[in-house]
Amino acid sequence: MKQNNSARGKQRHVSTAGILSLAVSFLILIGILIIGCWVATKPAMAADTIINCDAHKGICSQSSGDLTVSLEITPRPVKAMQDLVFRVSIEGASPAKQPHIDLGMPAMKMGPNQVALKSKGQGTYEGTGVIVRCPSGKRTWFANVSVPGSGEVKFIFDVIY
Amino acid sequence: MLACRDRERLNLSSMSFIDPLYPIFIATGFAVGFGHCIGMCGPIVVSLSLNLKDKKFLIPHLLYNAGRVVTYSLLGGVMGATGSFTLVASHIAGMQKGAMIFAGILIIIMGLAMSGWISFGKIFGDSYNAGGFVSKGFRRLSQLKSPAAYFPIGILLGLLPCGPVYTALLAAAGAGMKAADPFEAVIKGMGVMMCFGLGTVPALFLIAKLADMGWLKKREVIYRIGALLMISVGVYFIFKGIRY
Numbered sequence: 001m002k003q004n005n006s007a008r009g010k011q012r013h014v015s016t017a018g019i020l021s022l023a024v025s026f027l028i029l030i031g032i033l034i035i036g037c038w039v040a041t042k043p044a045m046a047a048d049t050i051i052n053c054d055a056h057k058g059i060c061s062q063s064s065g066d067l068t069v070s071l072e073i074t075p076r077p078v079k080a081m082q083d084l085v086f087r088v089s090i091e092g093a094s095p096a097k098q099p100h101i102d103l104g105m106p107a108m109k110m111g112p113n114q115v116a117l118k119s120k121g122q123g124t125y126e127g128t129g130v131i132v133r134c135p136s137g138k139r140t141w142f143a144n145v146s147v148p149g150s151g152e153v154k155f156i157f158d159v160i161y
Numbered sequence: 162m163l164a165c166r167d168r169e170r171l172n173l174s175s176m177s178f179i180d181p182l183y184p185i186f187i188a189t190g191f192a193v194g195f196g197h198c199i200g201m202c203g204p205i206v207v208s209l210s211l212n213l214k215d216k217k218f219l220i221p222h223l224l225y226n227a228g229r230v231v232t233y234s235l236l237g238g239v240m241g242a243t244g245s246f247t248l249v250a251s252h253i254a255g256m257q258k259g260a261m262i263f264a265g266i267l268i269i270i271m272g273l274a275m276s277g278w279i280s281f282g283k284i285f286g287d288s289y290n291a292g293g294f295v296s297k298g299f300r301r302l303s304q305l306k307s308p309a310a311y312f313p314i315g316i317l318l319g320l321l322p323c324g325p326v327y328t329a330l331l332a333a334a335g336a337g338m339k340a341a342d343p344f345e346a347v348i349k350g351m352g353v354m355m356c357f358g359l360g361t362v363p364a365l366f367l368i369a370k371l372a373d374m375g376w377l378k379k380r381e382v383i384y385r386i387g388a389l390l391m392i393s394v395g396v397y398f399i400f401k402g403i404r405y
Contacts, residue, residue, distance in 0.1 A: 081247060081250055081251070081327075082247055108324065109193055109196040109197050109325070110197075110325050110328050111186075111193055111325040111328035111357075112328065113328045113331060130247060133324070133327065134324040135261075135321075135323060135401055137401075137404075
């Protein structure tokens, strides 16, 4: 009977120690995950996530040297996973080739997603593309308008998922 | 003469199947694999590696990756055939949501089974029937006694929603739209996604190999952390799946 009680006590002792070691392991794991996420996303966030365009409201303009580019995305509000029309107006430069837009996320590599632009005359260009949904929940995207021979301009904006 | 012309046309047609998108998407898969997949799919691969315990990792992980590439290729084929990313994406959204929730449940069950904290009898309640079809299936998947079980897991997890996969599917739909005929469209869509999937394999293999190292697997504490990691990943998947 005494032996039985001591075995039970030992079992209770072991299980308490086990729970404690599990709790410590869990805290270490969560710590590693938080630090890992912070280290992985910090450089990209600091350099690139200053939103400079409210694409839901209308046309955005950005300049780089003599080059001024205006971008309009329709339909509004700008939602992911639907066909979007990108209208670009270029001032201060005449592109050597057709300009294009590279879509991506500042915080994550998403692979090549390029929108080919076709001239509509008088320095305006148009193309269709899709902003895909990132399951991480991050909503900030960029549209990098490249004007061959004149440079590029980056628009950073939020989309709706 | 006609037959000769037909043959020539056929040859030209098959030549056009070789698309510059293929090497681009192998490279994309490779780069995204080390940058993105390690973060998103890394915990799953680590969980699968830890779950193998003393078994060899090569065949199960080859099968897991083969399953993923098969799903990607099939999705690519459908994208190529329709030529519309948004149309297909809207149809598979529900399936992806379901896959995410199912994957979460599966990963939690694998974690619980690996830890040994809760027996299958407790998971399935008093009515647990070890010989039942569902219980048998869950037990087989969670214990992964046969490496072949990694293939359906790869097929299922290939359906998980992921930004770079969407981007590759977008390219597959674009390639299909530019194809000369429906057959070429399907082949090109499949080709783009197969190349993308193959490109992601080295990164996931590396993670699997790191988690498979002997000194790591011999430590009981790693199994406990691994089980906790699996349960956390499972809960995260279910939460994300519900909100998706």
